[in-house]
Amino acid sequence: MNTYFQSFCVYLSKVENLKKNSLDAYSRDISLLMRFCEEQDINDWESITPGIIHDYVKMLQQNEKSNATINRHLASQRRFFRYLVQEGVITTAPEQHMERPKVERKQIEVLSKDQIEQLFLKIDRRSVAGLRDLIMLRLLYESGIKVSELIGLDVRDLNLKGRYLVATENDSTRTVYYSRETSKYLKKYFQLREGFDAVNEDMPLFINCYQTRLSRQGFWKTLKRTAVKADIEQSITPHTLRHSFAVHQLQNGVQLKTLQSMLGHSDIASTQVYENFLESRIV
Template sequence: MGVLCDFLSFLQVERGLSRNTVQSYRYDLEHFISFLSGQGCRPEQATQTAILSFMNYLQMQNRSARTRSRKLAAIRTFYRYLLQEGRIGLDPTENLTSPKLERVLPRVLSVGEVELLLSQPDTRTVIGLRDKAMLELLYATGMRVSEMLSLNTEHLNLDLGFVRCLGKGSRERIIPVGEVALRYSREYLSRGRLKLRKNNWERALFLNRHGSRLSRQGFWKILKGYARRAGITKEITPHVLRHSFATHLLENGADLRVVQEILGHADVTTTQIYTHLSQGKLRDVYEKAHPRS
């Protein structure tokens, strides 16, 4: 597994990918390398036929097109690295096409559902105040959950009303923060975080009960709990407030390029998926309002 360790180190150090992303590469490539091992083949010896056999194996296991496409993308990146490092002479993934994906629209909460969700934390308690500040900040900025949880106190500028966010590929962006989120962030910092903090040197903005940085899993449990309490029956994911943020902005006339910049998408086509959602809303409104629709 030496070559895999080298590749994962390259992803983390040279490309600056997040720990979660590197772990995803590890999982997919360990699956692939295990399959090759069963065929008596080392990764450096794999041919295009061997990779196609792995993809067929996944299909026989009823793996979704999205899963197969993700695994092939990981394998492709791996072999491009090996070629670049001179460990192989030819890239066996060249000319391989990814499985065709159905376009899956992200789940989005309505404005009313978001307001209901955000009203659940009890701000009279330290934990409730922290949760309120987190949910408001997430919906106000459209940050990824991992981006929000990696914030330190110095990244949030309460006076000027913006947050400095480090996104994928270590790309930094400055995101404006609305007044409601700023107000609860101020309250959390002044009378919530100080009670949670156990060490003066801790810089993390959002802390758990033990005074250390809140984890993604911890946030996921918090979000699910509030969604349940709010009576929201839609399946909730950690990205739900990000998707809702983007959709609600576009529904209210925001420019697509502005939303792209705020979300930190490298390509505007990634952002365009939200226009399909807002067009669907327009169609609903049209059909309800037009007498001959």
């Protein structure tokens, strides 16, 4: 089983060009499925039936995994089994008729424009790390980029002259734009960043003190510390800035269809959440 799992990971990396965060997520999900199958004395992918997948989902539920997490596991399986069908290992995917648990939408959290400005002001931009944090916060709010896309950016994804980024998630890419002021901070960040090489396109755009890619958890901690300094009492996450971007764009008169494209939503129903939010309260 492990042989096909490893070849799948290579396929995602070399053929699909997935970023490390996405690769790690697929690896964790399929590894857990493999361990579950081995515990059931199943040693090849051909022996996995819809009943096994059903039992696997029950195991996740017993371990108090959320419906959103279970759906992510099923999505990982769907892609993996599609690969096995493509390679001729199996003829049909055992999870294809599995019903997905319903996920209740959480109430979105949005910051006011004044709160956003306070976040920016509370960052010490005299250091390389401070400049990095300011740029990342500004990009989240100015472009609506997802934090997973932001963390996964490499040097090749940045176009300073055109003031845009190529954001990648799974097998889809989109172009997001940022302001002249953020462009100014980016140029200064590169000037001060130790070991920066614009020619090395594989270099992570945002790094930590160990010169490796900044993690999502590391950035989240920075955001929480900055929120405390800015006297923001509500609980916020990087996604709060994306929500704020969407709501403020609608307030500025951007059309829903345009916002859908800016956010990279495949279904406009996902974008309509922000329109409904505005109708229910004043931000």
